[in-house]
Each structure stands twice: as C-alpha cells, then as structure tokens.
Amino acid sequence: MADIKDPENTILIELKGGTVTVELLPDIAPKHVERMKELAREGAYDNVAFHRVIDGFMAQTGDVANGNMEKDFNIRMAGTGGSDKPDLPAEFSGIPHDRGTIGAARSQNPDSANSQFFINFADNHFLNRQYTVYGRVTSGMEHVDEILRGEPPMDPDWMVSVKVASDA
Numbered sequence: 001m002a003d004i005k006d007p008e009n010t011i012l013i014e015l016k017g018g019t020v021t022v023e024l025l026p027d028i029a030p031k032h033v034e035r036m037k038e039l040a041r042e043g044a045y046d047n048v049a050f051h052r053v054i055d056g057f058m059a060q061t062g063d064v065a066n067g068n069m070e071k072d073f074n075i076r077m078a079g080t081g082g083s084d085k086p087d088l089p090a091e092f093s094g095i096p097h098d099r100g101t102i103g104a105a106r107s108q109n110p111d112s113a114n115s116q117f118f119i120n121f122a123d124n125h126f127l128n129r130q131y132t133v134y135g136r137v138t139s140g141m142e143h144v145d146e147i148l149r150g151e152p153p154m155d156p157d158w159m160v161s162v163k164v165a166s167d168a
C-alpha cells in the first residue's frame with residue numbers, strides 16, 4: 001500500500017490473480033469518481049463479471065444490474081444495465097486513453113455513463129475526448145492483462161471485491 005498517495009481516491013479491485021490499484025482523478029472527473037466510490041462502498045461491484053474483453057483494446061465490467069455472478073447471472077444480459085442511480089454527464093478531458101487508464105462505458109449518448117467502466121489494455125487515443133477518463137491503474141496491471149478475452153467470454157473473470165482504499 002506504499003504507492004497509495006490518496007487512500008480516499010484510490011480503488012482496490014481484487015481479481016483472482018491479485019489486487020489492481022486504481023488512482024482516481026477527482027480533479028478531472030469528480031462525478032464519475034464519486035459514483036465509483038459510492039458503488040464500491042455499497043458492495044455493488046463485488047462479483048461483477050468482465051463481460052466484454054477485447055485483446056489489445058480493453059476489458060469492460062461494472063454492470064451492477066446484470067453482471068453479478070452470484071445474482072441470476074446471464075452472460076447475454078451482462079453489459080446491458082447500470083445501477084439504480086441516474087446516468088452521469090460526460091466529463092471529457094485532455095487526459096489520454098493510455099494503457100491502464102479507466103474509462104466510463106456509455107451508449108451513443110455522451111451523457112449515458114452509469115456504473116460500467118473499462119480498463120485500457122493499450123493506448124487507445126481514438127477514444128480521447130469521447131469517453132470520460134477518471135482513473136489509472138498504478139499497480140497490478142499484470143492481473144488485468146490475464147483477464148479472459150471474449151465478447152462475451154464463455155467463462156468470464158470477475159471483480160471479487162472493489163473497495164475504496166481508505167475503507168480497506
């Protein structure tokens with residue numbers, strides 16, 4: 001935990017391979033950061049599948065309505081839902097979608113992000129200023145690289161637990 005500068009704005013994602021530490025960017029995307037912390041504190045992200053994982057691109061997760069592996073899980077529904085909270089307005093910035101950054105997943109509507117997010121496997125600069133960046137992996141990216149690929153994966157990996165570091 002030595003690399004954690006701001007525990008209140010750090011997320012710990014436990015994967016089967018180990019812990020992924022994510023530094024959140026509240027100065028860049030305050031509403032998205034607040035939503036992620038709120039859902040983490042409710043336990044909403046625990047046991048949620050990575051439902052869309054594209055090699056060389058990104059791993060998407062965070063469908064708290066349809067992606068929980070312990071609650072009537074159906075891989076065909078995973079990725080179609082969000083949370084019971086209102087959608088978020090876009091918070092686009094000049095922060096590039098580099099390897100390890102966290103981006104808000106959304107529909108065609110820029111103001112439709114809710115609970116789903118993706119972790120970039122590579123520098124995906126074609127997404128810049130079109131999807132909100134609100135965090136970056138500071139350690140554990142090797143565990144992200146091990147997530148099973150597929151759209152959807154046949155036997156998906158999932159987030160065992162997601163916590164705000166100050167609560168851990």
